[in-house]
Amino acid sequence: MKHLLSTQDLSAGNALRLLDVAEEMAAVGEREIKKLPALRGRTVVNLFFEDSTRTRISFEAAAKRLSADVINFAAKGSSVSKGESLKDTAQTLEAMSADAVVIRHPASGAPARLAASGWIDAAVVNAGDGTHEHPTQALLDAFTLRRHWAGVAGAASPGTDLTGMKVLIVGDVLHSRVARSNVWLLTTLGAEVLLAGPPTLLPVGVGAWPCTVFYDLDDALAERPDAVMMLRLQAERMNAAFFPSLREYSRRWGFDDGRLALLDTLGLDDTVIMHPGPMNRGLEISSAAADSPRSTVLAQVRNGVSVRMAALYLLLAGDPHDEQDQQRHRHDRQSDDPDLIPEGRTP
């Protein structure tokens, strides 16, 4: 891997490798000294053109635990507000010899542009672009789901995938990059994905996605999902009337106390409730649901650091030239590329 831009072109082999590395990173997070020297002397730039708390902090913690130097760049208070273009910003970072750029941008495709433009030699990690993708969020969701799924099966999670798991994604799919990244990744990992949301908040062409679509949350819950992922209602991207009122949205699409009780009634003892955060409590998820033992919200945040450590490690630790060779192999890829299977330790 040279860049991590989307989960759509991530092979099952690469995704599983990243999740397995994340398991080892999680073990480091439980030690007294939570630090590894793997990226010593490398520079990671957090380039955030959009507000973010947990993603930026999570990437910063991940880079620091791997001993990389971190430069935080927020568009507010920078020359971007004076009208500097993405290209000029990128070239500035190149001149400062950044090894990786973690970018969040309101425009879909900005990270891909940065990666393909040749403006900058660094590895590009997409930390959310417009309504396109948010791959590390999907990877941490997959990591959380995999641990849960392995726990239910009574097995250790490394090496396993999500075969047989049914994941329901609910709410504002139209504006959600988290939903898109999750649909591709969870399908790649063998899970069955269900979507539920009001027709106005489902994107055009959703029928072509590898998932089943429901227009009623209770119908979808009757399908007995193993995980329910509630999406945040993205008020800042709502530029039209997508539904009559917040109260109606909450009643029809919110995970409220009644639906929490419904999970028990249906006998779904092992079903977890996920939310990528930040939560609108009382709107798409009730406080009782968010704080219930089924909720994985805090586990998701914790796993985020491990998954981002794994992503930065896999992108930056190895020989960059070899990585480019592998990238070339990836383009004529089969479903699994043997080139990226970890090699044994040479004596």
Added chain:
Amino acid sequence: MTVPAQESGPHKRVVLAEADIDRALTRIAHEILEANKGSRDLVLLGIPRRGFPLAQRLAQKIAAVDPTVDPDLITGQLDVTMYRDDLRRHPTRSPLATQLPPSGIDDKVVVLVDDVLYSGRTVRAALDALADLGRPRTVRLAVLVDRGHRELPIRADHVGKNLPTSSRESVRVHLAEIDLIGGSAVNEVVIEDRV
């Protein structure tokens, strides 16, 4: 033991067979007990991948001599991938698990176990990894094969076999726990010409 049929590839000769490996490990186990004056505070940490099964075998042999020892409680695995000094020279390696015995390593006598001692760089990485995990009282090094060509001031305390080699050769250790050759598990140390 049946030696697998010679392949038409590089020249290959077996330098330690199954019985030789077993004898060497028995001797090392006794040496470890002798140097430590018993099994007190002993922890064996294998360096993946083949150091770990070797550490397990040594623990079994120590337990056979000293029945108060539970081999599972003194064995662990120490992954050194993240501490290597050649990370940037190779395609990215996936780290393997680090598992310490429940007693931890603080104030213990830690014996690092690996299959082949060559440049010494793996052991250097292991010493750094160890420092992040705790502070052992003493660290010792046991290897099945010492093939020379050290690049760092590191030596082993317990050596199964000193094997003078050329740097054009490679030494391969095959252990039944990990290696299947032609469908059968083998225990052997072979020298091959590097292609």
